[in-house]
Amino acid sequence: MFTRLIAWSLHNRLLILALTLVLCLLGGYTLKQMPVDVFPEFAPPQVVVQTEAPGMATQDVETLITYPLESAINGTPGVASVRSKTSVGLSTITVVFDDRTDIYRNRQLVNERIQQMSNRLPPGVNPPVMLPVTSAVGWLVKYALISDTASPETLRTISDWTIRPRILALGGVASVVSLGGEVKQYQVRLIPERMLAYGVTIEEVRQALTTANQNVPGAFVHQAGSELVVGTVGRIQSLEDIRKTAITVRKGVPITINNVAIVAFGGEIKRGDGAYNTKPAVIGTISKAYGADTVTTTAKVEQALKNIKQTLPAGVALKTEVFRQANFIESAIHNLTRALLEGAIIVIAVLFLFLMNWRASFITFLSMPVSFVIGLLVLHYFGIGINSMTLGGMAIAIGEVVDDGIITVENVVHRLRVNRQEINPLPAIEVVFDAVLEIRSSVVYATVIISLVFLPIFFLSGIAERIFSPLAIAYIASVLGSLVVSITMVPALCYLLLVRSQEKKEDAEVSLHALSQRERHYGVEQKTEHNAESETRFVRWLKGHFLTALHWSLAHFKAVVAMSLAAFLFALALLPFFGTSFLPEFHEGNFIVAMSTLPGTSLEESMRLGQQVQKTLMRYPQVISIAQRAGRSELDEDALPPNVSEFDLRLDFNKNKFMPPDELLRLIRADLANIPGAVFNVGQFIAHRMDEVLSGVRAQVAVKLFGDNLSTLNELGQSLEAVLKSVPGVVDVNKEQQINVPQVIIKIDREKAARYGVNVGQISEDVQVLLNGVSVSSVLEGQRTFDLYLRMDEPGRDSIKAIQKMLIDAHGQAEANLSQIPLRAVTDIKVEPQPFAINRENVQRLLVIGFNVQGRDLGSVIADVEQEVQEKIKLPAGYFIQYGGQFESQQQASKVILTFGALVIFIMLILLHKAFGTFREALLVMFNLPLALIGESYLSLSPVAR
Incomplete structure (x- = not known):
C-alpha cells in the first residue's frame, strides 16, 4: 500500500x-x-438544583427538602454521585452523571424527578430550580459597578435591568449574576400599633394589595362600525397608588394602606454583598454556556460592556476587568x-x-x-x-x-x-x-x-x-x-x-x-x-567526532556498560526524592482568596473584615485590583453563606519580575494569617475549579469524614483538623463549618392557638410575613419588574422582645373578641443551638476538611497524613474516612498507567521484533528505555506527575 x-x-x-x-x-x-478555551471540558455532566425555603431552619430544610429530593434523584439513570449542601433557607443538590451521558437529557430526567416532588414540599417553599448549564470554568468576565454619588439601589438596578439583559442576548452566555447593592422593592412596612387601632388583620392587608394591582380584560364594544376593546387598568403605578389602596371600611370610613403601614422604596433582605478596592460595589459574574468559545464570547461581552459604559449615568463607573478568563488563554x-x-x-x-x-x-x-x-x-x-x-x-x-x-x-x-x-x-x-x-x-x-x-x-x-x-x-x-x-x-x-x-x-x-x-x-x-x-562539511565534522567516541566506546565497552549501569542505579535511587503530583501547577495571573469566619457571622461583619483583607493585599505592587463577594445572590451557583467571602485578585507580575508567583502566594498566606477571626484558602480559579470537580471542595485534597451524628462529626473533625495542621507541607486547612449556632426557635402551643381560634398554618404564615416578608405582587416600570413586598417595619422585629410582642391575626373564638394577639400568647420563643450547615454525599452525612500542599510534593504529604490519622484518630463504629481530590485521582491514574504501560512495552517489543526479525535486536533497543531515566533524574527539578 x-x-x-x-x-x-x-x-x-x-x-x-x-x-x-x-x-x-x-x-x-x-x-x-473551533472553540478556544483554557482546558478541555474536564467536568462530568452535572445538574445543580437549588430550592429556597426562606427562614427555614437547617435541619428542617434537610429533612423536608434535601432528603426527599435526593432520594427521588438518586434513582435517575446515569447518576454517578449526588452531593448536597443544606443551610438556613437553602438546599443545593449537585447531581453528577457518568461521562458519556448527554447533559440536556440528564436535565430532562432530573426535571421529571423534581416535578414529582414539588407538590410534596412544605408550604412557603419555592419550587426547585435547575441552574443554567455552564462550563466547568464558566466564569468569563466579572465586572464591578461603583459610584460616589449613585445609591446602591441605582447600581443594582443598572446591573439587573441594563447590563444583564444585553449580555444574556449575546450568544454563548449562560447567566449573569449580580451581587451587592440593593435590590429595589416597593415595600409596605406594617406598623402593628396602627393595625391594632384600626382593627385590621395581616390577611386583609395582603388581600388588598394582591387585588389592587391588576389589569383585567373586559369585552368588545361596537360603535359606528368599529370594534373597541374594553379593558380595566388597575395596576399600581407609584407609591401613592399603594398608599391610597383601600383595605376595608369601618363605619363608613375607608381604611387605606397609608393608615396602617409605611409605603416606601427599599431593598430586599440581603444575603450577599460586594466591594471593589475597598469601595461598596455591585459585582457581576458573567458565565459562558456549555461548549461556548471563551475568547470569541469574551470579545462580544467586552464590546457590549464598552457600549453600555457610554450610556451609564454620570458618576457611575463600570470596571470590566475584575476577572477575565481569556487572559490565561x-x-x-x-x-x-x-x-x-x-x-x-x-x-x-x-x-x-x-x-x-x-x-x-x-x-x-x-x-x-x-x-x-x-x-x-x-x-x-x-x-x-x-x-x-x-x-x-x-x-x-x-x-x-x-x-x-x-x-x-x-x-x-x-x-x-x-x-x-x-x-x-x-x-x-x-x-x-x-x-x-x-x-x-x-x-x-x-x-x-x-x-x-x-x-x-x-x-x-x-x-x-x-x-x-x-x-x-x-x-x-x-x-x-x-x-x-x-x-x-x-x-x-x-x-x-x-x-x-x-x-x-x-x-x-x-x-x-x-x-x-x-x-x-x-x-x-x-x-x-x-x-x-x-x-x-558540518556532517563530516560531526561524524568524525562521533566515530572517535564510537571507537573508544567499543574498545572500552565494559567501562561504558559499567558507567551506564551506575548512572542508572543512581538515578533510580534519586527517584523517591522527586515526589509525585497529579496535575502540574498553573500560573493563571489571578488569585482567589476564600475567607471563612465563624458560622453565624453577620454579612456586615464579613464586609468589615473584607475591608481589612483588601487593605492588606493592596500593599503588594503586583495587585492591580481586588473584588470581594460575600454571601450569595439568588440562583448563584456559588451558594455561599454570609460568613464566607471570596476575593478576586487581578495581578501583574511584571511589576516585580524578581518575585515568582509561588513566593507571592507564600507572602500573601503569611499576611492573611495575621488577621484574627478568619480562615483563608489561597489559590487560583482554574485550579480551584478542578479541585471542586474532583471532590466538591476548593482544595487540592479533601478529607471526608462520614457519619450520622452532627455533634460527633464536629468533634472528630476538630481532632482531624489539628492532626492535619501538624503535618509539614499542609497549608490552608479549612474545616467545613458544621457547628451549632444560636437560632430563634418559635414553638407553637397548639392548645393556646386553638383557644384564640388560629391554627398552626395561619401562625406560620403570619410569622413569615412579619419577619421575612412576602412578595404579594409586582410593579411594572416600563419593561422592568419590581416586587411589591409586605413585611413588618424594622423596629418591630429587631430583638427577641420585639418578636414576642408581634401581633398576629386571631378570630376571637374564646376569651375576647380580638382581631390580633401578641405572638407570645400562642408560642414559646427561645434561643437554641441549631446546625449551621449540613453536607451530604450519596445520601450520607459528612464533614469535609480541605487543604492545599506547599513546599512538598502531594504524594509524600498524603503518605504522612494517612499515617498520622491512622495513629491519632480513633473512629466510632459507623464512621469512616475517605480521601478525595487530586490524591484519589492520582492513585487511580497511577494504577491505569502502570497496567497499560506494561502492555504498551510488550506491544513495542513485538513491533521491534517484526521490524528487526530477532528478539535480540529488539531487546537491545528496549534496554535503552531505562537509561532515559538518567536524564529525567538529573535534568528535571519537578515532581513526577502521574
Missing part, C-alpha cells in the same frame, strides 16, 4: 500539491470554527505559539547545518504546518477545540513531526548526490522513489511505536482522562499526519525542488506501474554506502 502511494504521489505531484493546498485552506477554515496560546515558532527556527537551523540546502530545509519545514493541519482536522472531527492541552500535544509532537520529514529529505538529498556521481545514473524519479522507500519501514515503525506511548491515557477515567486525552489525540494525529505527509507531499516536493531540470527529462519514460514494482527488484534492503563527498 505504501509503495503504491509513494509511486502515485511522485507521478501525480502537482495534484498532490493542489490537494495539500486544499487541505491547508480547509484547515484554516476549520481553525476559525491568550497567555497560554501565546507561550505555546512562541514555543512552536522557536522550535521551527531551531529545526530550520539544524536542517541547514546538516543539508546546506535551503530547498531541502524548506521542504522539511513545510511538512510541519501541513502535519499540524491534519492534526487540527482530526481534533475537529472528534469535537475537540483549541486549548492548552491540544496545543501542548502539538508542541510535544514537533520533534517527531519534523523527524519524519528530515529522515526522508536527507535520504533523498544523499541519494541524488550519490546518483549524480555514478557513471550510469538512474532516472531521478527512481532515485527519489528508492530513497523514500528505503526508510519507509523505519519511519512507519518509529511513528507507530511513538504513538503507542500515549495509549494508556485513553484508559484513564475522570478528570485525568478528560484533560489529557485531547493532548494524546493532538499528539498522535499530528505524528500520524507527519507520516502521511512524508510519503505523499515530501516525495513530490523533493522531486520538484531537488531534481535538476535536465534530470527530469529522462523521467518521462518511467511509468507508474514500473515505479511501483521497483520494490521487488531493489527492495528495502538495497543500500548504498554513504560517500563522504556527498555530505556537508
